[in-house]
Structures are given as C-alpha cells and as structure tokens.
Amino acid sequence: MQILSPAHPGEVIKEDVIGAYGLSVTDAARVLGVGRPALSAVLNGRASLSPDMALRCEKAFGISMDLLLKMQLQFDIAQVRKATKNMKVQKFKPVA
Numbered sequence: 001m002q003i004l005s006p007a008h009p010g011e012v013i014k015e016d017v018i019g020a021y022g023l024s025v026t027d028a029a030r031v032l033g034v035g036r037p038a039l040s041a042v043l044n045g046r047a048s049l050s051p052d053m054a055l056r057c058e059k060a061f062g063i064s065m066d067l068l069l070k071m072q073l074q075f076d077i078a079q080v081r082k083a084t085k086n087m088k089v090q091k092f093k094p095v096a
Helices: 009-021 025-032 036-043 051-061 065-086
Strands: none
Touching (some): 009 051, 009 065, 025 051
C-alpha cells in the first residue's frame, strides 16, 4: 500500500521529540551538535534528514535512526512519484 503524503521526518522530530521535551530549536541544535539553521531546515521540511543527523537524533533522544531514515525514504519516494507526470522517459523494449 502506498502512502500518498507521508510525513517528513523533520515534522516527527519537531513535534514528538523537541516539542515533547519543550526544547527550543536552538537548544536542540546545541544538544545535537549542529547549527541551528541546519536543524531548522530539517524540522521545517526544507532539507532532507541525513544519516548523520538521524544518528545524532538517535544518540541524543533515543529515536531510531532506522525509523527516521525509512521515513525520509518514504517521503522522497512520494515526492518523486508526484513529479513523474512531467518526467519524460521512454519504456525500454529490447529487440528480440
């Protein structure tokens, strides 16, 4: 079954982790050892969650890196599928 609009993992981190702990983005960035702009871009869905950032979230907050990266992949797949209407690709037909 295909999810048409899966959540960006940044939304989950923002609401279920940072929001749940009552942290500001600045405080969360400090805990993660990253810059505030980089974390903000992920949390607001303007940037993809990298494996490095996913591992930092796992180490800091205990949220599974594997889960976060699977969410990112599902999000990316959904975005590409939405864009396929404009994709010009010919179906390959091997010569028999």
